[in-house]
Amino acid sequence: MRGRTWRALPLVGGAALALAALGALLLSVGVLSPTHRALATPPEKKRLDPAGWGTDHVGQRIPEYMESGECLFCHRQHVGVTWQTNKHNRTIRDAEPTEPAMIALRAEPALRSFADDVQLIMGDTQAQRFLKRSAAYGKVEMLSPIATFGRARRAKLEATDKPHWDADRFANECAGCHTTAIDPETHAFSALSLDCFTCHGDGPEEHANDAKLMPLAKVRKDSPQVVTSICASCHVRFGKSKASGLPYPTNFVAGDNLFKDFQVDFAKADDSKLNPADRHVLDNVRDVVVNGQESVTCLSCHDVHTGSSKKHRELPVVQSCQMCHDAGTPIKGHKSYDVHSERCKY
């Protein structure tokens, strides 16, 4: 008995070794598809403390920062040309009477008088809100009815019962991610919509001679955690600031560790019913700041200034691609999905 076991072991071991070697060979010559490669060797999961590095600006004053007009004076050529149409720049803009949402509002007899007061529109292809400037500095009032757009892309109004202007809601629930540099005391914004500051922070003018001084400059090679903190400061729609209790970060400045103050329910990334738009964001943020997988960030797939995600097609296929694609390689087409958000009320 003993002898047999002794003799059998090296054989089994040898066969396993040979198989492993064959597997490695197949992998290295690419015989197994990328899907198999990813599923066969799941990356090792570290568990990091998301708050375990860096500093933040909680308890400090909003930094003095250079406004987009100044930045674009020098960066007209590469950035200026696309900034006018960039969705970050346009999240809040003047309400043109020809906007479908404005036409829908005017067409409703009970709402026509409200339409006359609307100055600004916030939102994009799923939903839009109507705003007017308030007498208070850095504040806007928000109209209760919401314009939504189905697949047919036609404006439809919701929440039209008891229409009214709300003076506080925008500042307490929305400002942090749709405007720039919010005063932690008053919740007043410094500028409507999203200025360069929201991603590039308070990079100094001297960066013109030493680009390393500017957050997100290529030569600076910001860490995956720093990059992720910047994008997550608005794109994680499941968090709360410890300092303020509000659903957006307190005085976040690019370069900070968002997660020192912003508490996030990462378990939501496992919820297969969560829409792919929010889910792929939360999943990627968790990979970087909790699981220590640093090879893929938002910027591996998104080019913010051109608004393109085309480069994501070149990545190796992994399990998380299935949020938006059917299993199997090569990837063809993509699933269609609607986006709804409790945080943004659409």
Ligand code: HEC
């Ligand atoms: C934590 C940050 C955050 C807060 C707080 C927030 N938003 Fe948003 N909002 C976003 C992000 C990020 C998007 C873009 C999401 C996307 O494209 O998938 C967005 C998109 C929207 C859109 C456009 C949806 C579309 O694609 O057409 C509307 C409208 C909107 N938000 C309204 C609101 C309102 C109203 C509030 C306050 C009640 C609010 N948001 C609070 C981050 C936030």
Ligand code: HEC
């Ligand atoms: C929503 C976030 C965001 C905002 C807002 C933003 N940027 Fe950027 N910017 C980025 C990212 C991300 C990069 C590229 C980093 C990379 O790919 O290495 C970048 C790159 C740049 C570059 C390098 C050249 C290039 O085209 O890659 C310049 C210059 C620049 N930004 C200027 C500006 C200016 C000026 C503004 C305001 C008008 C602005 N950015 C607003 C995120 C942003």
Ligand code: HEC
């Ligand atoms: C006085 C002119 C000037 C102003 C104003 C200015 N920049 Fe720059 N910026 C430069 C120069 C020059 C460089 C270095 C050359 C280069 O790489 O384009 C640079 C580099 C950068 C880079 C790195 C480019 C890269 O390739 O990675 C970013 C990002 C950037 N600036 C963003 C901004 C932002 C955001 C603002 C406003 C807050 C701003 N700049 C204001 C002149 C300026």
Ligand code: HEC
């Ligand atoms: C200060 C808040 C804020 C920050 C920081 C921010 N975003 Fe956004 N982003 C938004 C909002 C709000 C929208 C939706 C605007 C709208 O359509 O009304 C948006 C839209 C987008 C979109 C969809 C529209 C498009 O252009 O394709 C992408 C992709 C995106 N952001 C990526 C990023 C990345 C990557 C970063 C980090 C470099 C980042 N964002 C940083 C708030 C932010």
Ligand code: HEC
């Ligand atoms: C593996 C690639 C990949 C990564 C990583 C990734 N994205 Fe995306 N994201 C995509 C693709 C592809 C789309 C769909 C693009 C389209 O609709 O044109 C998308 C869509 C979006 C949208 C628009 C969603 C909608 O339909 O309303 C936003 C906003 C966004 N991503 C933000 C982010 C942010 C922020 C990060 C980092 C935390 C991130 N993404 C990481 C590939 C990626």
Ligand code: HEC
């Ligand atoms: C948030 C949703 C989303 C995620 C996550 C996503 N994709 Fe996509 N993908 C899309 C959309 C939307 C398109 C079509 C528009 C485009 O190319 O940006 C697309 C297109 C593609 C195409 C071209 C398909 C064709 O018919 O030609 C490839 C290849 C691709 N994705 C690969 C990937 C890989 C690899 C991953 C994972 C690393 C991934 N995608 C993750 C949404 C997504």
